[in-house]
Every structure is written in structure tokens, then in C-alpha cells.
Amino acid sequence: MKIYETRTAPNPRRVRVFLAEKGIDMEYVQLDIAAGDNLSPEMRAKNPTTKIPFLELDDGTCIGETMAICRYFEEIHPEPALMGRTPLEKAQVEMWQRQVEFYFMLQVGMCFQHTTGYFKDRMNPIMDWGVEAGKNAAAYMKQLNQHLADSQFLVGDYFSIADINLLCALDFARVVKIKPSDEYTHLLRWYGEVSSRPSAKA
């Protein structure tokens, strides 16, 4: 099997860190999304949404969407569990990973796309919305900081895919100059801890 990705993009890194935590080796195929490698007829046949990363199994079956790829590996390679170990923990991981996605990562991504015009050949950027999305992302960091005052990781003392997603989102957010202010000491404590794990280099 192999994963088609773009090394510098934030979503592929979520998968790479996830696989590094599980100790899974993978073959990666690089696509230059700025040049439109992902838009070719061959790639669209494999991956109609054209979003990266996507996983191609040995029989040619393709799985798109970062979290779906991670789910596949969580199922076939359960240890260490990164999506929760009990029903409640699985729900809490899903809650936090989705809050990080919807209220931070997605807002950062829209800020990037709508303020930089990076994909203006394939979408219609709305500058005012990009600015607003950036404000949404910045505001959510306050909630994260409050939560992490009493919690080692996003879900108590359990390191999970929610932490991986926040790490990758925070690092990507620097591209649009969004970063935790010095007063967010709990968020910065968390960042120091998670970014020093060996998997963060993936």
C-alpha cells in the first residue's frame, strides 16, 4: 500500500505522525498540489475529491480523508490505541479531535485559502471571510488554553489523535501568523510536550 501526499501540507502530516506513533512504515508518493498533480485524470479516477492525502491499498482500493486513513490503521494495527480504549474515551477523543478540526484547523485552513489566494485557480477566495476565519481560530485558542490548565493532553492523561491534530494545526497556523500568545501558558506547556515526541518530526 502507499499514501499519496504533499510533504509540506498539514493533513498529510497528521497521518505521518499517527503512523510514526504506531511504528508503521509507509511508502509515500509526492504530489505537487500547487502544480495540480492531484487534478490529473489518473488521480481523479483514484481520488475524486482531489484532496490529499489518500491511501491506495494493494488491490487498488483508495481511501481519502485523513481521519478515515487513520481509522483504517487504528483497526488493522490497534496498538498503541490513538483513538481511545473505552467507549467513553473513544467518544471524548472524537469530541476533541472534531473540536480541534472545526473550530481551529478548518478555520486556519480557510484563513490560508481565502487570504493568500494559494488555490485561486480552483476556488473563489473571499478575503473578508479569510480574515474572519483567522479570528475564529485565534479565539478558540483561549478555550484550548483553559481546558489544558487541568488536563495533560486533550483527553486527560491519554495521548491521542486529537493531540496529533492540534499539533499539526498549530504548526500550520504559523503560515498565516496565528500562534498562541505568551499568556496561554497551558497551551504552550502542552505544545512543548507534544512537539518534543519523536513522532512530531514525521
Next chain:
Amino acid sequence: MKIYETRTAPNPRRVRVFLAEKGIDMEYVQLDIAAGDNLSPEMRAKNPTTKIPFLELDDGTCIGETMAICRYFEEIHPEPALMGRTPLEKAQVEMWQRQVEFYFMLQVGMCFQHTTGYFKDRMNPIMDWGVEAGKNAAAYMKQLNQHLADSQFLVGDYFSIADINLLCALDFARVVKIKPSDEYTHLLRWYGEVSSRPSAKA
């Protein structure tokens, strides 16, 4: 346990349909989100994001995010499985449910929020973005229609939470006048089949 929700909103319906498919009875507490019931100090203490629905367990633990609530019930009440039965199927369900969310439901939601000003007391609507998001949602229906030409449900012949999400998103989309055109015969065939299940009334 109980679920705090707003009967007419699309996300609570996703949970109600999911629980109906599993045959799980639930106590629901109605919150008037237009009046800001969800923004009270008491509700913020339970559910800091203020988004509905959220689940409160008997010990007071609260779980927000629609899919996290569904994940909890999938774990404690596995039959019938609605999130996949094999590793590959679980990944395919997650792929489709996320594509429906990101490329359709979320776009419809932003179209609603940014063009109607429904939440203008608590956000800054950007009309141009609302219009654009509506176009994104409408465009994605073409991909859905193509996919459903060869597939009974979103994941082959397996009815899943991805179908529930698309049903609820399509019904909500009518609020902003987005609906499948008559030429999307496969999507309409699917809609007829899924909306006639008893759970669709939930």
C-alpha cells in the same frame, strides 16, 4: 442519560435518526438556541462550545459533537453497526461521512449562517462567503450523484451513518433553497430510499 438539543436543527436530527436505527430510547431536553438557552452559564459549564446537541451521562460527564455522541452509542450498543463492520468498511464509512460533512453539510451550514444572519448576535456574517459556500454545496451534489449511480448507499449496499448525515444535510439544505436537480436521478433514487426508512421520521 439525556441529550440537550434543538428539535429543528440538523445536527440533533443526525443523532435521533442514528438512535432510531439502533432502537435506543432517549430523554431529550429542548434548548431554544435562537433565544440563547445554550449560552447560559449553566449550559456553558456543561458544554463550553455551546453547540448542540450534547449528551449528558448519569455521572454528569458531557460529550459534545454529533459524531462523538454517535460513536459512544456505536460502542455501547454495537448492533446494528452503523459505522462499519470491517476495518476497510469503517474507513469507507468515515471517508464518506466526512466528505458529506465537509463538502456538503458544512457548506450548507455556512450558507445558512452567512446569508440569513440567523446568528448575527454571536458571529459576523460575510454574505459573499455564504453565497460561495452555497455554490460549493450545490456543486458537490454532482459528485454524489455520480457515485450513487453504482452504489445503493454511500458505502456499497451497507446503510451507514454516512447516509444518515447526507439525509439530514439534504433536508436542511432546503432552508437555503439548495436541492438536487431533477437530472440527479441517482441521488434522488437514494434519497427516496433513505427518507422512507422509519428512522427518517426521528
